[in-house]
Amino acid sequence: MCSVFIAIITIGGSILALVILGIIIIGIIRAAKTGGLSKIEKDSRAEETRMIQDIYNALPKMEERIEALETILIERGHQNR
Template identity: 70%
Template sequence: MSCIFIAMVTVGGAIIGLIILGMIIIGSIRTARSGGLSDHDKDARTEEARMIQDIYNALPRMEERIEALETILSERGHKS
């Protein structure tokens, strides 16, 4: 009785393992064919990269403004 149970569990595990392996292979083939990203994902990444570049390019100006505000606040602090 226990031999039959062990055989069923072993065969069932092997079948599940083959199914998972097949899904992995199919997924990798689909990814390779489509280039990995859909057009929507590529557009989203391009937009994110553009936004990051805009933020990076605006940082020096923001730093100048912060320094100006620090100067104003320090001058006001000395007058009191």
């Protein structure tokens, strides 16, 4: 009787191990096909990249504006004296 339980547990454990291994292999294949990211995640990252590039490209203009404002404030300070 005890050997029957051991056989059932062994067979059940083997089937469970095969199912888990199959799920892991399927997951690895799907991740390799899609590059690990879903289409929504790829679109989101692309949008974030565009936004960061826009900000980076706008920084020199902002720097020029700040320098112009500083110049204006300095000139007004000299005029008030």
